[in-house]
Amino acid sequence: MQIRFANLLFYAVMAATVEGCMMGPDYVKPKVQVPVAFKELQGWQQAQPKDDRLPGKWWEMFGDPQLNALEEQVVGNNQTLAAAEAQYRQAQHLVQTALAAYLPTGGVAATVNRFRAATGQNVAVSGVRYLFGTALNISWEPDLWGSVRRQVEANVGSAQASAATLQALRLSTQATLAQDYFQLRALDAQRQLLNQTVAAYRKTLEITRNRYAVGVAALSDVVQAEAQLESARAQAVDVEVMRSQMEHALAVLVGKSPAELDIGQGALTTRLPTIPVAVPSAVLERRPDIASAERSMAATNAKIGVAKAAYFPTLTLSATNGFQTANLSKLFSMATRYWALGPAAAAWTLLDGGAHSAQLKQAIDAFDASVAQYRQSVLTGFQEVEDSLSALRTLEEESHVQDKAVRAAESALTITENQYKAGTVGYSNVMIAQAAALNNRKSAVTVFGQRLIYAVQLVKALGGGWGSADLPDADSAAGERKWTDFLPFPLQ
Template identity: 60%
Template sequence: MRPIAYSYLICSTLALPLTACMVGPDYARPAAPAAAEFKEVKGWKQASPRDHLLPGAWWEVFDDPQLTALEQQVAAANQSVAQAEAQYRQAQHLVQSAQSSLLPLAMLNGGFNRFKAATGQNVAVSGVRNLFTQSVNIAWEPDLWGRVRRQLEANIDSAQASAANLQALILSSQAALADSYFQMKMLDAQKALLDETLQAYGKNLDITQNRYKAGVVSKADVAQAQTQLETTRAQAMDLGVQRAKLEHAIAVLIGKTPAELSLAADGRTARVPDIPVSLPSELLERRPDIAAAERNMAAANAQIGVAKAAYYPTLNLAATNGFQSSDADSLFTMARRFWSLGPAGAALTLFDGGAKNAQYRQAMAAYDASVAGYRQAVLTGFQEVEDSLAALRILEQEAQAQDQAVAAAGQSLALTLNQYKAGTVGYLDVIITQTAELAGRQTALQLQGQRLAAAVALVKALGGGWHQAQLPDEEAAAGERKWTDYLILPLVD
């Protein structure tokens, strides 16, 4: 065969994958449940008519510098985030591995053989002989039916899903930090309330002791005042245990040991901000967990093509070029050169006991499962937004009613104290009124904490400030490759 014929054969073979088909269904995103508007958003007041989306640094809507400083450390230092980031890089390398399957495999071979032919054989040279060989072998399996390309497609989709999972974990960790932080703030506010109450109870105890010395009240009144004071003091101490646990949790979320973080107590309550709520149709593009479910669904669809390609025949091509000589000195000379095209082979499975059918049906079932998982993720997303909206609306109404109850309890306490000083009521009435007033103020603080927790939950349900456009494209999902990556050497940074 003439060289031009060889060149035509090689070029035609290399062009096969460019013209070959890709079996299996092309991906189209299935329909997902959606609503025209959120049920609980009626009457909701947006933060600004033109600002209906959360910022990337969503915690800034709470206007708390200390929270901002803590949140900025999550993505960089949280160890669960670091683990997810490494898993994303692992997914990128799987994409690179699939890309390499499209290219031929080249191997450099060298050999030495020393032998003696058996007596009586017709050989050109008798006696002991040496045979030196050096060759380059190239083997390639053309991707005729798109098996490798479908696997590459699946790996890219999986890498994008891994990137979305990374963002979902960052958002979840940031929300957990904000929730712990606001719980700690509420405990500080409750501690400040109890400290203030302890001062009032201490004064009441002094007044009661003076009245006892004057013979106005009995010893029982003094004992009741003392009991009330010490019981409240114990409540204030118990808050320290809860606060310590929350502070420790915050430390771990920013990648520190509890001993490395100390947050000063602040008795001021945090403000519940207005959370901008996007349209339900935008929720599918705003939540990283929904994006991950959608990309996993695309990867499962591509795996159907991989399984279907297994039904078709495979073609393997090979070529060898090298030198062979009985003398090492003359090995690399044109006279000792040899080459071969082949062996070329095709294989088609005729019977496998139903294995390929089972694998194909498994791939289709996995896709159906991923579709259901995607739709469930969407439904869960809508539920979480609605839950948070309802909680914020109802808790705000409850807080307004509780504020009125606290004001009424304060007036009742002032009247009862005056009556006690005038000797018209006993100290037990004072205790009952004080207990009710303190419980009302504690309930008000707890409602404030619940509203803050609901606000954080709403931010998380809305996807924070993330958007699907931040997902890596196909090129980014494959990761950066250097020319040294193509060398068969363990060159790793």
């Protein structure tokens, strides 16, 4: 009769757990205002629905083999990403910790007592005696109010947010590497331009010295030519310093010491790709930082349910099966076996000084904060896309104007040099024309480098080929569990 009653109680509690109440609000994604189209999309070719997704290896659009080789080294070697991956695994294990609360806990105990009964007691055996015992204890707290289920939901959301944060960091690192690489190549182009300028200035200095030797030019012309030549050399040295620092930064991004990476001089021949731009609503599904904020919001919503469930009583069921005897040799005989169902304990906190109320309010406040952070992430995402589109359009216009300025400056320099050789103008005119030509050439290189950098920024603002469908589902967020994880001792 007792066993039958215990079985009925067990099944009743199981049914209550499965069909039990779930405290707290079910998660509903808050709405955000999404524009129909980007404001700065004027003059930009908007992608069609079938080709508006960036490739996973988006850097290959630039057609630079050296960049491709560097990007492939980021994921496996970058130490910041390695730390983020460890944090994601930690979030997965927190999900496993929450899942463990569904199952009962059990333990074994072995006891031995050596004692002597007090004088005057009626005992079967007088004097010093032993009492040996072993017991198997099982305890289980059914999830009547959904506290465990809400905690699992919260931890799954946090793990998914961690996965999205990892992807956002990966995208940011890849974008930073591409931008640093393009800056390095722009410095290479400037160094090549300065080397050509130094060679041209050296020839001009030689001509000026020859003119001075025959009394056609003044000594001041020679001094000015020498000063201009040394100034160009100094600029070349300054560019080399900046290039070395950029190369060191690239080494750290790929997880190497600066001494291990040597990027040879190269020309700025990278092509500027056509980047497909989707509608603003698609950006919400493709930016990992927005996905991280949204999953964090879901996690904080579930914690409201955990805080509400703490108001209600808890029920703990336990059972014990063991052996107890005064004779060690008979410890595991059936005659010494005993069992017990219980105690079945219910506990309900009636007075806590307002702690439960404060915890519930704190959970609601945390959710409100996460909603604001999510909406701010959306606004920031739209701003970054608009900024990149605006910069690319403006820089394209500036590039066309700058190219015209370069051609005009080069023509003016050629005319002025010929006039100087003919003796119709002074050397100061040559210096002004040379400085103008050099500055315009450097500006053209700088503008093209900026266009590449903002192209990378636009790719990053659009999510870099990632999508919310790449988020791990609830099972994946819990991580892989092996049978060895349930052993009472570690095997690592």
